[in-house]
Amino acid sequence: MRAIRIAGLGLVAFLLASCSGQTDVEGAARAAGTAGTTTAPAVPAATVAFAPSDQLSPKDPIVVKASGGTLQAVKVVNPQTGNSVAGDLSPDKTTWTSSDHLRYGATYQVVATAVNQAGMPTEQRGEVHTLKPAGVATPSLFQPASGDFGVGLVIGLKFDHDIADKATVEKSFKVTSSPEQDGGWYWVNKHEVHFRPKDYWKAGSTVKLETTTFGMPIGGGLYGGPDVSATYKVHDSWIAKADGKTHQITAYHNGQLVKTAPISMGKTADTPPRGPTPTFNGTHTVLAKVDHTIMDSCTYGVCEGDPGYYKAPENWDVRISNDGEFMHENLKTVGVQGSDNVSNGCLNMNTENAKWFFDNFNVGDVVEVTNSGGPQLAIDNGHGDWAISWSDWQAGSALRG
Known part of the structure; x- marks a missing residue:
């Protein structure tokens, strides 16, 4: 036949x-x-x-x-x-x-x-x-597909193409949480979108993200690539509050004060050779941590031979921004911790206090910085999402435009 x-x-x-x-x-x-x-x-x-x-x-x-x-x-x-x-x-x-x-x-x-x-x-x-589109926009997860995170967890997606029809794409996303919490999407740029609740996630929450853009026309001749999904667990609430005026950091576990320690934040004085290096104001979250690292000023352009160059070992390092801000041990500033801000932007502590924060704070846990004298932490500088007001966050949705 x-x-x-x-x-x-x-x-x-x-x-x-x-x-x-x-x-x-x-x-x-x-x-x-x-x-x-x-x-x-x-x-x-x-x-x-x-x-x-x-x-x-x-x-x-x-x-x-x-x-x-x-x-x-x-x-x-x-x-x-x-x-x-x-x-x-x-x-x-x-x-x-x-x-x-x-x-x-x-x-x-x-x-x-x-x-x-x-x-x-x-x-x-x-x-x-099957149809052959002009291009396929494939999403990737802003966070790993699973894991245990703090109440400051920010989730989201990055596409490998700019998205023309953001509203259609946003409608295809699904976020569910148990217990249920109010949240929303915010487009960081043409190809990256983040989701967070109005307030920090409730301790013990389970958060699930699913996409359904595969096979969908999303504008400009593009179609959605393979769908992704992820399930996140939120552990106990750990929130630190660092105050540049009092030069103190306090830690709260599930709302209860459990630690107070002296710190030194980034300097605001125009001190040569680099000038002011204030810590960013606003809500940070822990991005990663390592017990020992070499901090090199060449990573921000002050290299060997330049005034102010340094390359020093640091211990108990908890990263809180992409711009090189850490909570960590710094024995050179112990004498002014609790009284003056002299660092290059990090939150300096003595050995005992740095080790305590390293042991207790993990990815997604919150560090709120106030009175630092610096600008607000940007959304693309780690998880500056929480530094955006809820009304401005809602305005960043493609469905609100």
Whole structure:
């Protein structure tokens, strides 16, 4: 039997019995009449249809249907990869539906066999073509796909293309939390979007993020890439409050004060050679920590041979911004910790206090900095999301514009 390529988006039936050697009913009846006997009419052959067959979204399934019989076998293969496509047969064996995600711009070869009520098989061959977009915008997670985080957890997505239709894309995101909490999306730029609740997450929350942009047109000829999902656990509440005026840091565990320590923040005086290096004001969150590292001023442009260059080992380092701000031990400033701000932006402590914060504060835990004399922490400088007011955060949603 020759292969037939399916065209069009509708359900196109292919009648396959016309050339399959069915009985000539009228001729048989005439012959039977001559002999004084009658013959029952032949059972019509089953027919098979594929729907749809052309420009199929890879998010939608390939559907194979049988009429006048049941499906005996269905095989769908992507000849470009050699991979078979899995599918499920309906209880009445008249419909087969693919269960795998398809690929963009692919041709799938379909071979289906149906049998009629008399058990006569009919085979149908054809092709199904998925749409080929101008480009595919693939999302990646702003945080790992799972993990244990503090109440300052910020989640989100980065796309590898700029998004033209942000509102459509945003509608396709789903964030659920247990217990339920009010939250919203904020577009950092044309390809990155963050989500946070109005207030810090409640301790013990479970937060789940899912995308459904795959196969979706998202503007500018782009379609969504493979979907991603993540589940986050929120541990106990750990919040530190660092005050540049009192030169003290206080720590709260589930709302209870558990630690007070003297600190030295970034200097605000125009001290050569670098000038003022104040700590950023606003809510920071812990990004990472390491028990020992080498801090090198060349990372911000003051390199060996320049005035003010340093390259020094530091212990109990808790990173709170991308701009090189840490809570850490600094024995050189112990004499002014609690009375003066002299650091290059970090929160300096003695060994005992630095070790305590290192042991107790983890990724997503909160460090609120006030009275530092510095500018507000920016959203792209770690997790400056919390430094944005809730009304401004809501205005950053594509659905509020």
